[in-house]
Amino acid sequence: MRLFIRDQAPLVAVYLLQLFLVTLVYWLDGSRDVSISLYAGLLSVCLLSVYLVIRYIRNRIFYVRLAAEVSSTEELLKDKHQTPLAQSLQRLIKLQYRRYQTDLQHYKHKIESHMEFIHQWVHQMKTPLSVIHLMIRNRDEAEFAAIGDELDRIRKGLDIVLYTARLDTFERDFHVETLDLRRVVREVTSSQKRLFIRSHVFPLIRLDEPLLIASDEKWLAFVLTQLITNAVRYTRGENRKIVFYGYRRGEQAVLEVQDEGVGIPQGDLPRVFEPYFTGENGREFQESTGMGLYLAKQICGKLGHDIQVESEAGKGTTVRLVF
Secondary structure, three states: OHHHHHHHHHHHHHHHHHHHHHHHHHHHOOOOOHHHHHHHHHHHHHHHHHHHHHHHHHHHHHHHHHHOOOOOHHHHHOOOOOOHHHHHHHHHHHHHHHHHHHHHHHHHHHHHHHHHHHHHHHHHHHHHHHHHHHHHOOOOOHHHHHHHHHHHHHHHHHHHHHHHHHHHHHHHOOOOEEEEHHHHHHHHHHHOHHHHHHHOEEEEEEOOOOOEEEEOHHHHHHHHHHHHHHHHHOOOOOOEEEEEEEEEEOOEEEEEEEOOOOOOOOOOHHHOOOOOOOHHHHHHOOOOOOOHHHHHHHHHHHHOOEEEEEEEOOOEEEEEEEO
C-alpha cells in the first residue's frame, strides 16, 4: 500500500491542482454558485477515488511483490500479472534472467576449464619432481640434500595450489570414514621427516589411546601437513619439539599441535585465518604465504571439525583440532 501511495501521489497532486485551477477560472468568469462548484469537485474526487481503488486492486500483487524480498528469481518469474506495466516488467526480467543464465554458464565453463588446467598442470609438475627425487635419493653430498629440500618446498607449494583449487568442488572430492587419529598423525609426521631433520625439530606424539574420528584422511593429512609446516617454520633453535597431544573431551576427540616457536602477537591472532595474512612474523620469515591456516580453516569447516589457535609471543603456539 505504501508503495502504491508513493507511486500515485504525483497524479493526485496534479489532479487537485487542475481541479483548483478549473474552479478558479469559473470563479473569475463570474460564476459565484459555491454549491455547484463543491458538488462538481466532490463528484470529480469520487471518480478519482474509484479509479485509484480499481488500479490498486488490479496491481496489488504487483506492488506487494515489488515491496517484498524475493528468495529467488524463479519465484519472481512465476507471478502472473494482468496489467500492461506488470507484464512488460516481467518480460524485461525474463530477458535479463536469460542473459544472466547465459553469462553464468559461460563463466562457469571458463572456471571449470581453468580448474581442470590447474589440476593437470600440478600433476604434470609432480612427475618431474618425483623423477628428480629418485635421481638424488642415494646421493649423500650436501648439494643433493639441498636439492631435495627445495623439491619438498616445490611439492608443498603445488599441493597448496591443488587443494585451493579443489575447495570449490570439495563435495565431490571427499570420503568420510572412521580413522585412527594416532595412525594418521604418525603417517603425516613420517612423511615430513626430511623437514624435521633439516630444521632440527623433532615430533613428539602423545596419543596414549586410540582416538577414532570420522573424517577424510586425504584432506585431514593436508591440514596436518600445513600445521607442521607452520610450526617448523616459526621455530628457532635446535632440539626443539613439536608435540602432538591427543585426548578425548566428552564425546569429542581433540588433537593439539604445540610448538616452541616465536608465537603469534596478540594483535594478529584474530586474523590468522584470513587468506594471505602473514602479520608481524611474515615480515621476519620471508617464506610465509598466509595460506596454511586459511586452508586449514576452510577444510575443517567443510569436514565439520573445529580449529582453534592459542599463542603467546615468544613462548609458542598451540593449534587445536576438535573432531
